[in-house]
Amino acid sequence: MTELKDVYDLLEEVRLRPGMWVRRSSLQHLDSMLTGYWVALEVHGTEEEFDFRHTGPFSEWLWKRLGMSYPSALGWAVEIERAAEVADRPAMEMFFEMLDEFRADAA
Numbered sequence: 091m092t093e094l095k096d097v098y099d100l101l102e103e104v105r106l107r108p109g110m111w112v113r114r115s116s117l118q119h120l121d122s123m124l125t126g127y128w129v130a131l132e133v134h135g136t137e138e139e140f141d142f143r144h145t146g147p148f149s150e151w152l153w154k155r156l157g158m159s160y161p162s163a164l165g166w167a168v169e170i171e172r173a174a175e176v177a178d179r180p181a182m183e184m185f186f187e188m189l190d191e192f193r194a195d196a197a
Contacts, residue, residue, distance in 0.1 A: 096138055097127055101189065108182050115182045117167035141192075142166070151192050 104111040113119045124142045141147040149166045162169050174181035
């Protein structure tokens with residue numbers, strides 16, 4: 091593994107080996123891991139943009155992308171897992187496709 095510079099580098103490592111990083115490839119477990127990452131940023135006073143808080147930029151983008159008129163109380167991970175189940179697709183795969191769309195829209 092190379093040195094990670096930010097949360098997106100970490101997510102690229104997860105993309106390459108989701109089974110190694112995330113138990114049962116659950117987006118809810120990924121969300122928990124990212125919450126821990128965010129807490130570590132706060133504890134250590136590290137200045138880094140973090141888009142994955144419950145009401146953060148990724149969530150706001152996702153609600154619009156999924157056609158939701160209000161933020162989900164369940165969070166982005168549950169909503170992507172629901173959408174993946176309806177589409178009969180792996181949730182982790184759908185997350186990374188949406189992450190790529192989010193980053194392209196933000197650019």
